[in-house]
Amino acid sequence: MNPSLITTTEAVDRVFLYIFGISVILLLAITAVMVWFVIKYHRTRQPQPQPSPRYNLWLETAWTVIPTLIVLSMFWYGWQGYTTLRDVPENALDVRVTGRKWVWSFTYPNGRTSDILVVPVGRPIRLDITSEDVLHSFFIPAFRIKRDAVPGMHTFEWFVASEPGTYDAFCAEYCGVGHAKMITTVAAKPDQDFEEWYEQEPSGEADGHEEGRQLLASHGCTGCHSLDGAKMVGPTLLGIFGREVTVTTNGVERSLTVDREYLERSILRPRVDLVKGYPPVMPPNAGLSPEDLEEIVEYLQELR
C-alpha cells in the first residue's frame, strides 16, 4: 500500500480524539467547579450569601470568545477529516453496491457479482452506492464510513483495508422488518487470493441446488424465510410445495394448497395473498427475470 495514503479510519479517528479530548476536559472542569461551589457555599457553611457582582463583561466575553475559538477549530478539523472521506485515491477499484430489502449485492468491473464484499488488501476501493427500493445506508464501522443508498441516485464512499481479515458491514438506515438482518461481510484478501477469487466463475454447480439457493440469498429471500424449518419474519420455505396454508385474499380468508401458480404469484406480487399470522411486509419482485423465477420455483418444489 502507498505509505503516504491516509486511511479513512486514521482521518476520522484523529477528529474523534481531538473532540473527545477537549470535551472530557471541559466536562470535568465544569463539574469540578460546580461540585466545589456546592460544597464550599453549602448553606451549612454559608448561612448567608455574600455580595458578589451580577455581571462581569470580561468574564462574559471570555467565555463567549474562547468556546467560539474551540468550536471553530473542531469544525475545521472535522471538515478536513471529511474531505479525506470524499477524496477517492486515483487507482481505486470501483465496486457497485446495490441495496434492496434486505440484502446488499456487489458488482465488480468485470461483471462478477457477489453478496459479500471481497477486496484486495492495500488497494483503495470506491463504492458506488444505490438502492432499488427504499433508503438504506452502507456502513462499515471498521473503516468509519457510511453513506445512504438512495433510489434513483448514486452516492459514493471509499476505503482501504490495510490488513487482511473480515469486517462487518451493516445497513444503518432503517428499511423495515429485515433491517437488522441486512448485514454482510467485507473480506480483505491478499492480492493473489483476490485475483483468484475475482477471475473465478461465481456459481459452483455442485449439487444442482446450489444455484437456487444462491438466487434466494441474493434476492434477499433468506433474510426472512428460513430453509430449515425455523420460524423467521416469514414462513419457512422448507417443504412449502404442497403445504396447506390459510391466506387472506382481498380481505377474505381462504385455504389453499401451495402449487406452482401460487408460488409464482406470491413471489412476484406478495400482497395478493397474505399468509395468516405473518406481517404483510414482503416486497414485490417485479424485476425478477423469468429464468430466475423458474429456477427458484424448481428449487422450492424440491426443498423438503
Add this chain to the structure above:
Amino acid sequence: MTQPTTANAASRGFLTEGGKYPGLLGWIFSTDHKRIGLLYMYSVLAFFLVGVTLGVIIRLELIAPGETIVSAQTYNALFTVHGVIMIFLFIIPGFPAIFGNLFLPIHIGANDVAFPRLNLFSWWLYMAAAALILISLFTGGGPPDTGWTFYVPFSAQTTTNVPLAAFGAFVLGFSSILTGINFVTTVHRLRAPGVYWGRLTLFVWSLYATAWVQILATPMLAITLVLLILERLLGAGLFDPGSGGDPIMFQHLFWIYSHPAVYIMVLPAMGIVSDIIPVFARKPVFGYWAIAFSSIGIASAGSLVWGHHMFVSGMSDMAILVFSLLTFIVAIPSAVKVFNWVATLYKGSISLDPPMLFALTFIFLFSIGGLTGLILGSAATDVHVHDTNFVVGHFHYVMFGGTGFAFFGAMHYWFPKIYGRMYHKKVATLAWGIMFTGFNILYFSMMILGLRGMPRRYYDYLPEYTDLNRVATVGSWILVAGLLLMFVNLIRGARHGAEAGGNPWGGLTLEWTLPSPPPAENFATIPVVDHGPYDYDRVSPPHE
C-alpha cells in the same frame, strides 16, 4: 407586597373553587390557565408512562441477541410508537403546555393568558390528536413502523397505518401553534405594572423564545405531513424518484421543523433551571441578559442547522460544510448559559433540596448531551456515528437527561405551590439518586455501543455487542425503579403531605406571593412590581 398565607383548610384554591361546572366537567371545560395546566400535566404524564413502558420493552428485547420477547415487526412498531409518544405527546408539549400554562401568567402578574378559551381549545386539540394516534395503533394495517422520522420512500410504501398517525401529529401541531400565539400575546400585553422586559423571569424569556419557534416552525411540520399523506393516499409522487420526486427533499422538510423542535424541547428546561438555581443559592442570577439573549440566539440560529441530520444522506458537500459550521455556532449560546449558571453558585448559600439537585443534574447531563453533539456536528465523526446507538444515547442525554430531569426539577419546585403540600424530601432525593444512576448506566452504554458500530433500530445484533446491551437493559430497570419511587412519593405528597405554606423555598418571583394553592383568581388586585425576580441582594423573600 401582599403577604402569602396558606389557603384555609376548607378551600384549596383553584383546585376546589372556580369551575363553572361541578366535578370533572369543571376541569375539562375550565378556562382557568392553572386548571388547563394541570389537565395537560395529567394527560402528558399518562403518555409519558406509556412511553416509558414501551422503552422498557424495547430494552428487554435487546437483553440478548436474536429474537427474545418480540418479533422484528413488533419491535419496529415499538420504537416508532415510543418515539412518537415521547416526542409529540410528552416532550414538545411538556414544558410550555404544563408549566407555561400554570406559571407564565402568574410570573408576569396576570390573572390569565390572553386568550383563555383558545387555551382550552389547545388542550382539546391535544387530546383529539392523541386519540387519533392511539386509534392508528389498532386500526388499518396496524401500528406505524416507520420510526418517528417517517422517512420516505419507506413510509410511502409500508402497509401500516401511517396516514392516521401522521394526521394525529398534524393536529398536534395546531395545538402547539395556538399555545405559542397565546404566550407571545400574553407576554406582550398582560405584564403587570413594573414588570418590564428586564424584569421578566428567565423562565418567561425562554417560553417567549420557544413560542416564536412554535409559531414559525410548526407549519413546516404540518406541510410535510400533508405532503406525506398525499403521497400515500393519492400517489402524488413528490418524493418518488420514479415520478420525478426526491426522497431527500422529504428529509429537508422534516428536519426544518424537527430540528427547531429540539429547541422547543430544551429552551424552557433551560429557563426553569435559570429560575431554580438563584432560589436555592440565594443569589441573583449571574448574567441575566446573557442568559436571556442566548435563548433568543439559540431559537434563531437553531432554525438554520437542520442539515446536520443529513450528512450521509447524499446531500452536497457544500451544504455539509455550511450546516456543520452553523451547528458549531449554536453550541456557543448553550455553553454561555452553562457558565452563567455555574457562576451563579459562586458565594451563594446553597441548599440541595430536590429541585436544586435536579437542576444541577440537568447541567451535568445536558453538558454530556451537548458535548457529544459536537461529535455529531463535525462532518468526519458524524459519518461514523450517524444512525447508530451513539445517536440514541446522545439524544436521550439531551431530551431525557436534560429536559426530562429539568421537568422533574420543575415538578418538585412547584409541587408545594400547586398542591399546597410538601412531598417527602428524603425519598425524593433517594429517587433522584436511583434515576441518575440508572440513567447513566443505560445511555452511556448505548453511546459506547454506537461508537463500536452498532446501528440503531436493530432488534437483533451481532454477539460482540451482547455485554453492553445487557448492562444497558439492567440500567433501564434501575431508572424505572427510581421513576416509580418518584411518582409514588409525589402522589402521596399531594394527598397526605404536610402543609407547605406560601413560600417554602424562599422564592422572589410572584407565584410565591400567593397562597398555596393559588386562588382561582390569581391576584385580587393586579400587583405593582418594584423589584426584579432575582434581587436577593436587595429584598428578602416574602416569608411564611
